[in-house]
Amino acid sequence: MNLREIFRLVWSPKNSDDGERNGNSPLLFPRTSVRAPVGENEGFSGALFALAGDSFQYLIGLSVMGLANMVLMPLYTRCLSPGEFGIYALVEVLALGLIAAASLGSGVSYLKWYAASETSSMKKLLGTTLWSNGLAALLVGGFLSAFVASDSGVRILGAPTRTFAILLLPLILLEAEQSVFLTHLRACRRPVAFSLSSVIRLVAIAAFSIWLLAFLRLGLLGLFLGRVLGDLCGLSALIIFSKSEISAANSWRLSLATIRYGMPVVVSSLIMVALDAAGRYFVNRYNTLEEVGHFVVGVKIAGLMRILVVAPFGIAWGGLLFQIQKRADAQFILSKLTGYILLLAVSVAAILSLLSPLLLRVFATPAYEASLSVIPLLLLVQAMMVMQYPATVGIYLRSVTKWQTIILLIGFGVDIILNWLLVPAHGMVGASLALLAAWVFMNTLLTIVSQKYYRLRFEWKPVGISAGIWLIVAVLQHSGPLHFDWSYFFLRGTACCGILLAAGLFLSRDIARSEVSFQPES
DSSP states (O other), X not given: OOHHHHHHHXXXXXXXXXXXXXXXXOOSXXXXXXXXXXXXXXXXXXXXXXXXXXXXXXXXXXXXXXXHHHHHHHHXXXXXXXXXXXXXXXXXXXXXXXXXXXXXXXXXXXHHHHHHOOGGGHHHHHHHHHHHHHHHHHHHHHHHHHHHHSHHHHXXXXXXXXXXXXXXXXXXXXXXXXXXXXXXXXXXXXXXXXXXXXXXXXXXHHHHHXXXXXXXXXXXXXXXXXXXXXXXXXXXXHHHHTGGGOOOOOOHHHHHHHHHHHXXXXXXXXXXXXHHHHHHHHHHHHSOHHHHHHHHHHHHHHHHHIIIIIHHHHHHHHHHHHHHTTSTTHHHHHHHHHHHHHHXXXXXXXXXXXXXXXXXHHHSOGGGGGGGGTHHHHHHHHHHHHXXXXXXXXXXXXXXXXXXXXXXXXXXXXHHHHHHXXXXXXXXXXHHHHHXXXXXXXXXXXXXXXXXXXXXXXXXXXXXXXXXXXXXXXHHHTSSXXXXXXXXXXXXXXXXHHHHHHHHHHHHHHHHHHXXXXXXXX
C-alpha cells in the first residue's frame, strides 16, 4: 500500500454502500460497521467488557482534544502571571459558553439526521449545519469581542482586554465549524481522521503558542493568537479530510428542524458551562484575579479526570445503556454498574488527588501551590459528574429528559446561593465546596426522579469502600508540609497501590459472584 492509498483511507467518504453490501468495501471504517448490541446470552462480565471497550474506543481522540489545554498549561503558567492567567480563565469560560450556544445542539441533531438520511442528501445536511452554526458563531463571536473590548467588559474582567478582544470572533467561528466537521466524522465512523485532525490542531496550537508566548513575549495577545492560528490549521485539516462531502447547499427548513431538536441540548450545555463559570466570577468579585488563576489551575489539573474518564465514559454509556435495556436482566446489570462506577470514579479521583502535588509541578510552577487546597474537592466534582450517567438511567429509558434540564437549573441556583454564602469568607475553597455540593444535590434529585421511572437496587458496599478510600486521602492531605523526598513517594505510592488493590479485589470478587448468580434470558 503506497502513501496515496493510506491518505485515501483516512479521508475517503464512508457513504458508499455498494461495496459494503458486496463484502468487498475498500474503506477502512465503513459507515455501517457499528458495534453489535450486547447479546441476550452474554454473561455479566460481557456487558462490563462492552462498556470498557466502547469507552477505550473514544479515549484516544477525545484525550487528544482535551490534552490541548493540559499540554499548554506549563507554557501558560510560566509565561503569564497568576493575574493574567485569571483573565484568560474568565474569558475562556465565556467563549466556551458561546461556542456551545453557536453549536445549536448539532452534536446530537446531526447524528440523528445523518442516520436517517439517504446518501444523496448527506451533503445538504453537512452544508446546512455549517451555514447555520457559522452564522450563529459570527453573531455570538461578534457580541463577545464587542463586550470584552467595551468599558463594561474591562470593568467586569478587572483588567485591560482590548489588545486581544478582536481575536475572539474568529476563535469562536473556527471552533464552532470544527465541531461540525468532528461530528460529521463521528457520524461517518472515521476515527482515524477524527484523531488525526485533533493531533494536527494540538501540535499547531502548541507550536504557535511557544513562538508567540515564549519567544515573542506577547502575553495574552500571543495566547489567543496562537489558539486562532492553531484552530485554523485544525479546520484546514478537517476540510481536507471531508473535501468530497462538503457542499454549499443549504435548507432553511432542515436547519430549523435540527435547531428545534437540538435546543434542549444547548440549554443543558449552557447550564454546565455556567456551573463551571460561577465559581470563577464569584472569586473574582470577592477576591483577586490571582486567586482566580490559582482556582483555574486547580480546575485544569482536576480536568485530567474529565479527559481520561468522564468524556469517553459518557459517550460509551449512551450507546450501551439502550442495548442493556433490551435484556430481561437489565435492572440487575445496571444496579451493579452503578456501584462499580462509583467505586472506580472515587478511586481515580483519590489517586489523582494524592498525586496532585507532583501534577502541579509538571503543569504549573510553585507560584500556583495554593491550588493544592482545591484540587481534591474539584476531583470529587469530576467523580460526581461521572455519577450523573447512572443517576439518569430511568430518565433516559423512559424519555422524560425534561427532568434533567429542570434539575440542572435547580442545581445551578443552589451553586449560585452557596457561592454567594461561601466565597466571601473562604475564597476558592468556598467556590469548590459550592460546586461539589451542587453536584451532590443534582445527582440526588436525578436519582430520586429516575427511580420513580426505573427502579435500581442500591448497594452499600461500594459506598463504604469509596468512603474509606477518601478517608485515606483526607488523612494524607493533612499529613504535614509538602516535601518531595522518599517518605512522600513511599506514603503516597503505597496509598495509591492500596486503593487500586482494594477496588480491584472488590470488583473481581463481586463480578465473579454476580457471574454465578447471573441468569441471562435463554
